[in-house]
Amino acid sequence: MQVIQEQLRDFDVTGFQENLVNWFLENQRALPWRESKDPYRVWVSEIMLQQTRVDTVIPYYQAFIREFPTLEALAEAEEDQILKAWEGLGYYSRVRNLQTAVKEVVEKYEGTVPNTREEILSLRGVGPYTAGAILSIAYGKAEPAVDGNVMRVLSRVFIIEEDIAKPATRKIFEGILYDLVSKENPSAFNQGLMELGALICTPTSPGCLLCPVKVRCSANQKGIQAELPIKSKKKKQTVKQMAAIVLKNQYGEVLIEKRPETGLLARLWQFPNMETTGMDDQRKLLSEFLVNDFEIGAEVGRAIQHVEHVFSHLVWNITVFEGQVKGRANLESETRKWVPTDSIEKYAFPVSHQKIIQHSLMDSSLA
Template sequence: MNEEVLTEFNKQQFQQDLLSWYYQHKRDLPWRQDQDPYKVWVSEIMLQQTKVDTVIPYFYRFIDKYPTVYDLAAADEQEVLKAWEGLGYYSRAKNLQTAVREVVASYGGVVPANPKELGSLKGIGPYTRGAILSIAYNQPEPAVDGNVMRVISRILKIEEDIAKVKTRNIIEKEVREIISKDDPASFNQAIMDLGSSICTPKAPACTFCPIQEHCRAYADGVQDELPIKSKAKKQKKIPYIALLIKNENNEYVIEQRQDSGLLANLWQFPMVPIDEVGRKDLENWVFSEYGLKVKIKEHKGNLKHVFSHIIWQLEIYEAETINVASEDQRLRFVNIHEIKGYPFPVSHQKMMKYLSE
């Protein structure tokens, strides 16, 4: 026997150790009540780049409001966005509804059970495709997310940068090799559960790990060095003056953002990009941009809001205007009760504490 054989990966034992642990410790999550492909789908979209604890209340409300693909397909887009408010990455909501409408129109309301059709739907990439096929349809397909990349790169001691597409593909291929054919749904979810509770990014709890004896990183004492991941670049700061513009009826001006890009179609208080406009021309700019004659009043406070790629620095000012019949369909005057019906980004929800009757 050579050394290669001694360190060879014991697939059967690995599966058994992982799955027994999972059957004993799996969390009772709302999307694990049944295997309804639509519910699995909704949960997987919500869980993209988002923690389980954050998703749970959104998932309950969303499924309560849109229990089937038909309900979501028929829903009003703004209401869907309102249901998504605060969850972030709002294109997920738009893409989900687009895809659900496609399922109703082209697949008789049945979520496709094959990789090609499923993966062609808007918002369903390699991860979500694998997650739905394995969890809802019991197919032995990899579902490689951040957890899986971390766990597998440690288990197999893969020292490639997991930020690279190539590495993701390597890991997907490895998972295809070692996935349980008997219970692929549990296998994929087991690795994700393990990644969130034991095989954590920092200080993994290797002493409690059910697959410790299969872990090459642990064997070599390098579990804290893996996975290797290149750093994201620093966010650029963008200063704005945000305006709480009130008219004589105690209504505030809100505007709808454009239908693509950052926070697409959400509503906000008018913001002036200071770097482009300058402070001197502020009121002129507001008039040219919105057709509103405003008078800047009191400085109410400052707000910093961090996105994944930029940072907004908001200076908040109160302002006054007179009611005008604006041509701009994306502009509205609303009172502090009506405002609650519009989907707002968190940054502007924080500004609402400065509103007054």
């Protein structure tokens, strides 16, 4: 850190700020969340953009704001409603935390998103980056907002060789930004750093010829920009073999269940499924599973689909079977129910089970 402070003393901070801000104002992408400085809308966009591509977020953001245009609208919504609006974005704890935090803003701050770092960091799901983004973009405060793009840019500008995968490293970049962020236009400065990392200073093959701050980039001067930042590799993903069943009754209904209250994909709906091994007789296991867990004697048919879904730490390999049951097998509860196939899209499912719906219930040849 001492080396960085020495670099900053000799660094043309004003020139860097001017080059970056001017470049951003002239070249920024037209994104829907940039149409407003409303802190609620900035907040929603930043939560959506966590671990999700900009192109993916755009239609979700637009639909979400149409459905929940204000803090109050989101605070009052049913959880199933917000999960359905978030369906497909993944990392569903984000939207649950967002609603919890929004409720607190409505109750404690009379519907106004707080404008101090301490208060905004106290809200559920708001970390240092999100706090800095809201404070700088919505309120024009000179606060750091350190995401992956920002760490990559600054790693190259100052040749920082600390592992950016380590949480402690973020503190180094926050310290730099308190000295570096523009006091006149912190919104354009922080967004400019993020935009620069997204469009020019990319992880591989950075476009240094187009970079507005290349003359102030130490890594560029030494030709080592492709070697930075330093980032340790993630652990290998765990692969799970699973079997799921699209179980229909004679009334044109299909059986669904809600996932547990906590954990991965909590409280989303899914088709009955179980973990297996590659050597198992999955049809037999599904039959036993339905008897033991659902008290249903069903005819498990052929395998109709294979779904692979990749999480950051986990891979699901799901073999999907069709099944039929006579009668209705009375098991209605808050977490298990028969639903008409033409109403199933009212429920929020994880992406892997959306694929099952699309293949098995929306395809007229299989319905």
